[in-house]
Amino acid sequence: MNVLVFADSDNGKIVKGAFEAASYGAKIASNTGGSASVLCYGTADNLDELAQYGITDILHVEGISHMDPMQLAKAVEAAANEKQAELIVFSHDYTGKSIAPIVSAKMKAGMVAGAIDYPSTSGDFVVKTNVFSGKAFGQVRIDTDKKIITLLPNSVSKEKIGGTAHVTSFSPEVGSASVTVKETKVKGGDGINLTEAELVVSAGRGLKGPENWGMVEDLAKELGAATACSRPVADVGWRPHHEHVGQTGIAIRPNLYIAIGISGAIQHLAGVNGSKVIVVINTDPEAPFFKAADYGIVGDAFEVVPKLVEAVKELKAAQA
C-alpha cells in the first residue's frame, strides 16, 4: 500500500518523531508493495535526511507557515489523494494530535492513536496501541479502506536504508487561515525536548525546594538528558508545568528515566511506565517506585546525585 507520512518541523529542522514516522511508514509501504511519500511545510534544512529512511517523494506545502490544523488537514487530504495513499502516518505529538483527527473525520479513515508497533497487514489491519495511560495495550482493527496511524514517539527504531528523494512544491487549495498565530515562545534551556528525549532526569518533593535543582540540571547536562518533575513540584511552582510528567501532565517513554526523590504514585507511573529503563533514587526503601524500577539506590539524593554527576563525567571522559 502507498503510505503518506506527515513530517513536522521545528526551528528549521524536521523533528525526530517525524523521522520515526517516516521510517515506520516506509517499512510498511515496502512490505506491502507500495511507496512512501512525505508531506511537510515550513522551513527545514534536513529534508534530504528523510530519503535515508526509504522516502522516495517529498511534497512541500507552500503558503502555510504556521500550524493551522484545518489548512494542514486539507493539505494532507490532497496529498493522500495525489499519492493514492491508503495509509497516512503522523507522529503522536502536538501537531499530529491536532491534524490527524480532522483528516480522519473528513476522509472517514479509521484512526489508531498512539501506535507502539507495526501493523499486521496480512488479513485484518490491526495495530497495537497504548491504552489506560500505559497500564495496558490494545489491538485495534481499522475497518475502513483509508487508514490513519499516529505513532507514539520512541516506540520503533528508525532504520536507515539509504536512497534519494525528490522534493516537489505542492500547492493544494487549503482555504483561508483558521487560526492567527501572534507569538511563538521557545522554551529555555539546552533545547532537549522532553517529549522526544531519549534520556530524562526527573525529581520530586524529595528535593525539598526549587533551589536544590542545580544538581538535577547538572546530571541532565552531563547525560544530555531533558529534565522533568512530579506533579506536586509543578503545582507549587518549583518547576514549570510543561515539565510535569504523569497521568495529568505529559506521558513520556524515554530509553532511561531517572527519578530522584519521587515516591512513584500510580498517577506518576502512568506517565513514565513506557520508559525502557527506570532508575529510582529515594531515601525510603518502601517507596512504591522501586517496584517499577530496574535499578535503585536507597539513599539521600543530596549525597547520591553529586556522586552520580561525577561518575557520568568520568564515563564521558573515558569515551571521549
Next chain:
Amino acid sequence: MNILVCISKAPDTTSKITFKDNNTAFNEDGVQFIVNPYDEWYALVRALEIKEAQGGKVTIISVGGADYEPIMRKALAIGADEAVRIDANPTDAFQVASEIASYARDKGFDLVMTGKETIDYNGSRVAGMIAALMGLPYVSNATTLGVAGSEATLERDKQGGTEVLSVQLPAVISAAKGMAEQRIPNMRGIMAARSKPLNVVPSSNPSQLTSFVNYELPPAKGDVKLIDPEQVKELVNLLHNEAKVI
C-alpha cells in the same frame, strides 16, 4: 457565552486495570469512575470561569448509558447549568465525535471544549473530529483561554515551546494543564445539581471506523537491582554496559 463542555467517564487514576471475556473488554467490576480529569479540571472549570465573568450558559454533554449519570451530576455540582446525555454505547472516537457534532450543530454554541485526551484511551481524537464534522476551527492542547467578543485568545503547547494565537468563535478547544485549577464541589452545588436538567437524547447511530480486537497487560517487571549508595559508579557502569542506555 454559550459553552458546550464534553465530559467523558474514566476509571479513577488509582484503578487497577484488568480485562474480561477473554481479554476483549475492560473489567469494570470494583472500578470507581470519575469525570475524565482533563475534561473536569481544565475544560469545565475554565468554561465556568468564562461564564461567571461574562454571563451565559455552560452545558455538559456525554455519550453513554445511564451509568454516566453519576459523573454528569458531579459536573453539574461543580457548576454546569445543564446536561445532555446522548443515549448510546460508542466503541470508537469517531462515533463519540459524530454524536456530539450532530447534537451541537444547530444549537449555537460559541465554544465546544474537551480535555486534551481521556485517561483511558489517550487518543486526543474526539475534539479534532468534532471540529472537522462541524466545520469549526480547532485549537488543541490549549493552556490558557481568554474570550473577548467573538474572538478567543489562547496559548497552545507546541514542539519545543508554546504559541499565542487567536481564533474566531465559534471554535473547538481542547484543554491541557494550566488552563484552570481543579474545583471541589460544595454542598450547595451538590444539592443544586440534583434538580438541574439532565436531558437524554437518542443516538444518531453513526458508524464506527475502528474496533478493539483485544487487550493485554504489560509483562510483569522483574525485581529492582539495588546498588549501594556508596557505589554510585556501579550504577553508571550497569547503565552503560548492561542496560546500554548511556
